Amino acid sequence: MTKPVTASVLEQFQLVLGPRGVLLNAPDKAPYLKEWRDRWHGETKAVLRPASTEEVSRTLQIANTHEIAIVPQSGNTGLVGGQIARPGHDEIVLSLDRMTKITSVDPTDMSLICEAGATLKSVQDAAAKVDRLFPLSLASEGSCRIGGNLASNAGGVNVLAYGNARDLCLGLEVVLADGRVWNGIKTLRKDNTGYDLRNMFIGSEGTLGIITGAALKLFPQVKRYDTCFATIPSIAAGLSLLAMAQEMSGNRVVAFELLPEIGIQFAAKHMQARRPLPAGEWFVLFEFADASPDAMFGLMEKAFARGFVSDAVVAQSSAQRDQFWHVRETLSESQRFEGGSIKHDVAVPVSKLPQFIADASEAATRFIPGIRICCFGHMGDGNMHFNISQPIGMDKQAYLDQWEAMNEVVHDVVLKHGGSISAEHGIGVLKRDAMRKIKSPVELEMMRGLKRMLDPKGILSPGRVLPD
Amino acid sequence: MTKPVTASVLEQFQLVLGPRGVLLNAPDKAPYLKEWRDRWHGETKAVLRPASTEEVSRTLQIANTHEIAIVPQSGNTGLVGGQIARPGHDEIVLSLDRMTKITSVDPTDMSLICEAGATLKSVQDAAAKVDRLFPLSLASEGSCRIGGNLASNAGGVNVLAYGNARDLCLGLEVVLADGRVWNGIKTLRKDNTGYDLRNMFIGSEGTLGIITGAALKLFPQVKRYDTCFATIPSIAAGLSLLAMAQEMSGNRVVAFELLPEIGIQFAAKHMQARRPLPAGEWFVLFEFADASPDAMFGLMEKAFARGFVSDAVVAQSSAQRDQFWHVRETLSESQRFEGGSIKHDVAVPVSKLPQFIADASEAATRFIPGIRICCFGHMGDGNMHFNISQPIGMDKQAYLDQWEAMNEVVHDVVLKHGGSISAEHGIGVLKRDAMRKIKSPVELEMMRGLKRMLDPKGILSPGRVLPD
Numbered sequence: 001m002t003k004p005v006t007a008s009v010l011e012q013f014q015l016v017l018g019p020r021g022v023l024l025n026a027p028d029k030a031p032y033l034k035e036w037r038d039r040w041h042g043e044t045k046a047v048l049r050p051a052s053t054e055e056v057s058r059t060l061q062i063a064n065t066h067e068i069a070i071v072p073q074s075g076n077t078g079l080v081g082g083q084i085a086r087p088g089h090d091e092i093v094l095s096l097d098r099m100t101k102i103t104s105v106d107p108t109d110m111s112l113i114c115e116a117g118a119t120l121k122s123v124q125d126a127a128a129k130v131d132r133l134f135p136l137s138l139a140s141e142g143s144c145r146i147g148g149n150l151a152s153n154a155g156g157v158n159v160l161a162y163g164n165a166r167d168l169c170l171g172l173e174v175v176l177a178d179g180r181v182w183n184g185i186k187t188l189r190k191d192n193t194g195y196d197l198r199n200m201f202i203g204s205e206g207t208l209g210i211i212t213g214a215a216l217k218l219f220p221q222v223k224r225y226d227t228c229f230a231t232i233p234s235i236a237a238g239l240s241l242l243a244m245a246q247e248m249s250g251n252r253v254v255a256f257e258l259l260p261e262i263g264i265q266f267a268a269k270h271m272q273a274r275r276p277l278p279a280g281e282w283f284v285l286f287e288f289a290d291a292s293p294d295a296m297f298g299l300m301e302k303a304f305a306r307g308f309v310s311d312a313v314v315a316q317s318s319a320q321r322d323q324f325w326h327v328r329e330t331l332s333e334s335q336r337f338e339g340g341s342i343k344h345d346v347a348v349p350v351s352k353l354p355q356f357i358a359d360a361s362e363a364a365t366r367f368i369p370g371i372r373i374c375c376f377g378h379m380g381d382g383n384m385h386f387n388i389s390q391p392i393g394m395d396k397q398a399y400l401d402q403w404e405a406m407n408e409v410v411h412d413v414v415l416k417h418g419g420s421i422s423a424e425h426g427i428g429v430l431k432r433d434a435m436r437k438i439k440s441p442v443e444l445e446m447m448r449g450l451k452r453m454l455d456p457k458g459i460l461s462p463g464r465v466l467p468d
Numbered sequence: 469m470t471k472p473v474t475a476s477v478l479e480q481f482q483l484v485l486g487p488r489g490v491l492l493n494a495p496d497k498a499p500y501l502k503e504w505r506d507r508w509h510g511e512t513k514a515v516l517r518p519a520s521t522e523e524v525s526r527t528l529q530i531a532n533t534h535e536i537a538i539v540p541q542s543g544n545t546g547l548v549g550g551q552i553a554r555p556g557h558d559e560i561v562l563s564l565d566r567m568t569k570i571t572s573v574d575p576t577d578m579s580l581i582c583e584a585g586a587t588l589k590s591v592q593d594a595a596a597k598v599d600r601l602f603p604l605s606l607a608s609e610g611s612c613r614i615g616g617n618l619a620s621n622a623g624g625v626n627v628l629a630y631g632n633a634r635d636l637c638l639g640l641e642v643v644l645a646d647g648r649v650w651n652g653i654k655t656l657r658k659d660n661t662g663y664d665l666r667n668m669f670i671g672s673e674g675t676l677g678i679i680t681g682a683a684l685k686l687f688p689q690v691k692r693y694d695t696c697f698a699t700i701p702s703i704a705a706g707l708s709l710l711a712m713a714q715e716m717s718g719n720r721v722v723a724f725e726l727l728p729e730i731g732i733q734f735a736a737k738h739m740q741a742r743r744p745l746p747a748g749e750w751f752v753l754f755e756f757a758d759a760s761p762d763a764m765f766g767l768m769e770k771a772f773a774r775g776f777v778s779d780a781v782v783a784q785s786s787a788q789r790d791q792f793w794h795v796r797e798t799l800s801e802s803q804r805f806e807g808g809s810i811k812h813d814v815a816v817p818v819s820k821l822p823q824f825i826a827d828a829s830e831a832a833t834r835f836i837p838g839i840r841i842c843c844f845g846h847m848g849d850g851n852m853h854f855n856i857s858q859p860i861g862m863d864k865q866a867y868l869d870q871w872e873a874m875n876e877v878v879h880d881v882v883l884k885h886g887g888s889i890s891a892e893h894g895i896g897v898l899k900r901d902a903m904r905k906i907k908s909p910v911e912l913e914m915m916r917g918l919k920r921m922l923d924p925k926g927i928l929s930p931g932r933v934l935p936d
Contacts, residue, residue: 108707108819109850131715153660164658167635180910189849190632190815191888192621192671193895193906194933195915199667203660220714239576246688247599250720250758290718292760347658351576381657382577420659427661438661442648447663449921454914465662 002069002459005045005090009066013048013092016058021098023047032073032093035084040429043087044071051098053173053181053212059094060210060459061179069462070094072206074148075119077140079345080428082205082464083148089463096147099212102126110218111170111187116147116211123216132218135162135254139329147211153203155424157328160380161254161289162219166202173213174201177455187215200450205426206461208454222254226288226296227321230303230312231280235354238284241308242350242380245286248299252291256380259283263331263374266389270337271330274323277311284379285328331376335389338372340399342406344386346414347423353382360413364388367409368402383423386410427465435467470537470927473513473558477534481516481560484526489566491515500541500561503552508897511555512539519566521641521649521680527562528678528927529647537930538562540674542616543587545608547813548896550673550932551616557931564615567680570594578686579638579655584615584679591684600686603630603722607797615679621671623892625796628848629722629757630687634670641681642669645923655683668918673894674929676922690722694756694764695789698771698780699748703822706752709776710818710848713754716767720759724848727751731799731842734857738805739798742791745779752847753796799844803857806840808867810874812854814882815891821850828881832856835877836870851891854878895933903935 014022023029024046033042048070050056063070069091073083085091096117103113107130114123120141127134138144138156148154150172154165162168171186184198201209232238238258245253261281267273277283288295296314303309315321335341348356361373370391377385388406390399411421411434421438422431435444444467451458451466482490491497492514501510516538518524531538537559541551553559564585571581575598582591588609595602606612606624616622618640622633630636639654652666669677700706706726713721729749735741745751756763764782771777783789803809816824829841838859845853856874858867879889879902889906890899903912912935919926919934 106817106819108711109817111817153664155658155660159658163635166664167631176910182910182914183908184911186886186888187817188815188886188888188891189818190623190627190846190851190891192623192892193888193890193899194671194903194911195676195918196621196634196667196671197911197914199664203662203664208663220711220719223715223718243576243688247691250691251688252718252758290720347656349574349577349579349655350657351574378658383658418654418656420654420656420661422661423656423658424660431661435662440651442644442650443652443662443665446650446665446922450663453917453921 002090002462003067005068005092009062009068010046012062013046013059016062017048017050017055021049021051021055023049032076032095033085035081036077040081040084041087042084044085044091044093047093047095049095049098053175056175056210056212057179057181060175060177063092063459064178064457067457067459068092070459071461072096072210074116074151075140075144077144078148078152078428079425080430082426082428082461086429086463094210096145105130106187107132109187112216112218113185113187113213114146114216115213116145118146120144120146120149127218128221131221133221134216134218136165136168139332146214150202150211150214151204151206152426155378155383157255157257157378159378160256166199168217169198169202169214170217171215172198172201172211174209174211176209177457177460185213185215205428205465207465208450208460210460222289224290225321226291227315227324228296228312229276229283229285229324230309231277232282232284233307233310235282235357237308238282238379239350239353240306241284241303244303244308245299248302249288249291249295252288253380254287254289256284256286257328257377258379259285259328259331259376260374262372263376264327266334266338266374267327267330270334273327273330276313276324276327280311285324331374332385332387335374335387339390340396342388342400342403344407344410345423345425346386346410346419346421347381347383348414348417348419350380350382352417352419353379356413356417356419357384360386360410363409363413364406367406370394429464432465432467470558470930471535473536473560477530477536478514480530481514481527484530485516485518485523489517489519489523491517500544500563501553503549504545508549508552509555510552512553512559512561515561515563517563517566521643524643524678524680525647525649528643528645531560531927532646532925535925535927536560538927539929540564540678542584542619543608543612545612546616546620546896547893548898550894550896550929554897554931562678564613573598574655575600577655580684580686581653581655581681582614582684583681584613586614588612588614588617595686596689599689601689602636602684602686604633604636607800614682618670618679618682619672619674620894623846623851625723625725625846627846628724634667636685637666637670637682638685639683640666640669640679642677642679644677645925645928653681653683673896673933675933676918676928678928690757692758693789694759695783695792696764696780697744697751697753697792698777699745700750700752701775701778703750703825705776706750706847707818707821708774709752709771712771712776713767716770717756717759717763720756721848722755722757724752724754725796725845726847727753727796727799727844728842730840731844732795734802734806734842735795735798738802741795741798744781744792744795748779753792799842800853800855803842803855807858808864809858810856810868810871812875812878813891813893814854814878814887814889815849815851816882816885816887818848818850820885820887821847824881824885824887825852828854828878831877831881832874835874838862897932900933900935
């Protein structure tokens with residue numbers, strides 16, 4: 001248990017961080033306490049905004065000495081409540097939003113070094129300026145920040161080709177709970193000297209240390225995309241199409257997204273999305289990067305002949321490409337206009353997708369008849385956003401009250417198929433109680449051992465990730 | 469400090485592993501104690517050969533109880549002495565060579581599950597049988613085993629496109645020092661539930677746990693290679709060629725290797741390698757996988773025009789491709805016929821290669837005039853095998869006596885350029901004393917903390933990786 005934040009501790013923070021570095025007034029603190037979906041509402045005595053690694057270090061020295069709970073916050077776009085200071089727990093928010101510098105970009109090394117508070121968009125732009133690609137791509141890329149992307153091992157639409165945030169990181173700088181600084185920034189592609197500490201911090205959601213800087217991998221800029229929107233006769237056919245697409249493009253499939261008819265209807269109705277194809281049951285939106293100019297045409301010919309697609313349209317311009325992606329990117333938001341939506345961010349082995357979607361749909365419908373399942377997502381990674389809109393006419397709050405019970409129904413199917421109940425978004429406070437169920441005792445013991453070793457007083461993001 | 473191996477402990481091992489599982493006679497033990505380059509000579513009272521994870525677990529329970537030092541050994545191809553039981557230390561060898569099963573291969577999931585003792589070659593073959601590629605590729609692939617590949621985070625020629633062993637692993641099974649089994653085998657592409665334990669074990673060289681099984685990533689089989697052997701006017705020109713090749717192939721460069729004139733001479737003289745091009749100073753051997761059929765031609769035209777290559781030949785058949793690769797693959801071995809060779813496995817940021825090679829060559833030559841530097845390797849990763857053959861006529865042993873002093877000379881240049889003194893081969897016993905010099909106190913403390921947490925009695929591969 002951490003201790004209460006006293007006036008004297010706040011003074012010490014002010015001494016280190018100056019007036020700009022410590023927000024105390026409610027209006028100043030508000031943006032750091034509000035979660036964009038209004039699912040979590042935070043409470044904190046202060047928001048700390050260090051301007052340098054040195055300031056983060058001195059802040060944590062104070063916090064560790066006085067056993068003050070610190071919640072690092074990056075772009076405040078997290079979906080599992082990790083970044084929101086919990087009411088009644090006297091947690092102090094530490095925001096990285098003043099540490100936004102892009103330190104260096106090297107097109108020959110294919111690397112970029114930045115502070116943790118740099119927005120994903122600013123990193124993408126800095127790479128593009130030297131004709132390089134930073135491939136991490138998420139709906140929130142304008143506001144999310146690299147530190148949070150790494151702390152949560154962010155995924156997104158290009159994981160199929162480029163990997164998760166973890167795979168895009170060459171080195172880290174981390175401030176430990178007691179204020180010690182680990183400088184692990186390097187741009188080497190190969191370095192087998194000792195244990196891999198980088199990956200210990202990546203995905204640890206701010207519970208093991210605060211990421212203050214990162215060296216990232218860049219890639220050659222893509223010169224040509226081939227983008228296709230297709231109707232598939234079944235999920236299984238979609239998997240056959242995926243395999244064929246990977247083979248015929250020379251492994252250049254960079255995205256392969258599944259969309260359901262109902263999602264396209266929602267997007268068309270509420271988000272002005274233009275539907276690319278007539279009504280069907282399932283659709284895929286997929287893309288080649290720098291494949292042979294005739295690869296997509298060859299694929300289409302063969303996929304139609306084999307019955308893997310029943311209708312398809314290939315983007316003829318970048319405007320049409322944007323139109324296709326608009327449908328995909330507004331799916332999630334469009335559900336807001338259809339009443340309550342209970343969400344699941346899950347993954348199964350790719351081959352299990354057809355059975356998983358069938359089983360989970362059946363189980364969820366049995367639990368609450370009349371629900372409208374909007375299952376979409378990163379088919380190439382086996383990662384589905386299995387989101388469920390309420391039955392028409394049902395009371396919204398009565399439906400949302402079933403959130404956890406519905407989660408249990410769906411997660412049981414996920415686990416039956418050897419899947420993950422958090423593919424992209426992490427554990428945070430939302431799913432930490434489930435950890436006891438999904439992790440073996442030996443795995444939990446190792447996790448607790450890491451926490452004890454790196455944060456013996458438990459000041460960093462308490463109540464997140466690890467179950468009590 | 470671990471304790472002496474008593475007759476009673478050996479009996480307990482025999483009880484668990486049976487007669488086939490415990491080798492006691494010198495001729496039986498010999499292959500496990502000999503290192504292929506004859507640099508290390510081992511000594512052990514017994515070689516243990518468990519046939520299952522359960523047997524590994526029970527073996528470690530005994531060893532941990534009695535504080536017996538255990539040295540896991542995979543294919544015995546390591547280059548830093550990690551797998552060889554040290555004379556005078558009473559270390560017991562635990563070989564994984566009876567655990568060779570390929571458990572499953574799934575072309576849709578693009579995954580393969582196997583026991584840790586499966587040879588790399590057998591994994592490559594099992595993948596190829598379902599038209600998939602397991603891209604890890606090393607000179608020792610016929611004898612090295614997956615457990616060792618992962619424990620040492622093996623590299624090889626395809627890292628540029630597919631990553632290290634670390635990047636090719638989806639899940640692990642590990643037996644901890646006290647015999648507990650962590651089953652982290654899964655074939656999910658995305659799973660953000662809790663800390664990343666997998667990468668903690670990968671690259672830890674058997675000091676934190678014994679890897680007994682793995683789930684691996686597969687890729688689409690490559691249908692077409694374009695392979696080029698080219699003379700480059702300078703290392704800097706080679707880097708320009710690399711960037712141009714990546715852009716013009718649509719990021720399909722899967723290997724980009726540097727070779728020096730002297731290496732080609734050695735390979736031609738001692739290994740019947742046919743030289744692909746007339747004498748020059750530096751050469752590169754590089755390859756596209758499934759690029760557009762005209763990509764290589766387009767590159768050549770532009771690269772000649774810009775002066776990035778001065779001569780080149782593109783393989784016209786797979787036989788010619790093999791011929792090119794034969795030159796590269798025999799470079800290391802051919803040096804054996806030229807007397808003593810002092811080796812360095814180092815990496816620098818790719819952009820630093822020209823300056824690093826110049827500086828290191830100068831420093832080494834100043835240290836021992838007349839040396840013949842054979843610097844070759846994975847240019848695309850900044851990873852050089854900076855190997856130095858002795859001056860003609862010098863006494864071999866007198867030269868080899870300078871091994872460590874020469875290492876220091878070269879490593880100082882590496883560190884000056886922000887590089888790694890072990891890019892691929894790891895630390896083992898060979899480089900562990902250097903760890904104090906290359907790692908910060910905070911990094912060493914974290915490494916020691918991990919060791920204490922997972923192996924409090926220090927029975928796993930003592931004397932490796934961590935400095936005293």
